[in-house]
Amino acid sequence: MIEPISACLTVLSAVKQGVALYKDFKATGKEAYGVLHEISMGLGNFFEHSEKAHVELKEREKNPPKGKSIQAQALENILARKQLEQAQYDLRQMLVYESPPELGDLWHQFEKEQAKLIADRAKYEAAQKKRMQLNQGIGKESKTRSTIRLSFAFA
Numbered sequence: 001m002i003e004p005i006s007a008c009l010t011v012l013s014a015v016k017q018g019v020a021l022y023k024d025f026k027a028t029g030k031e032a033y034g035v036l037h038e039i040s041m042g043l044g045n046f047f048e049h050s051e052k053a054h055v056e057l058k059e060r061e062k063n064p065p066k067g068k069s070i071q072a073q074a075l076e077n078i079l080a081r082k083q084l085e086q087a088q089y090d091l092r093q094m095l096v097y098e099s100p101p102e103l104g105d106l107w108h109q110f111e112k113e114q115a116k117l118i119a120d121r122a123k124y125e126a127a128q129k130k131r132m133q134l135n136q137g138i139g140k141e142s143k144t145r146s147t148i149r150l151s152f153a154f155a
Helices: 002-028 033-062 070-097 106-154
Strands: none
Touching (some): 002 070, 033 070
């Protein structure tokens, strides 16, 4: 469990360094496109590791490790959640208050895009579920018709 959280914190530190490097490059007139690309990659890695950590945490809550007391497990779960929340808070603060003006309201745009993607995924999953239920219904109906036909054939 600690591995994805540590990875989140490491990536967060790298993103912070990337933002500082970007500011230095811009101040000295150097090309900063490569640094923006690195920041983008770092942000992607942060969220990938964050998702993995959340998945692992949920899995550990469902299937607690053997040989640990419930109290120790509860404390580990809470501390892991707090670390993830703090890392995301730090990232948000950095992107809102410290990111270069060229990036605009990056966090707000990120939140809007994330909400859109979540809604799109929910619609897709609902449509998939509906199709599967429809297909199961068609399969049952087809099976019923076949049974009726066989009944008449043997009658």
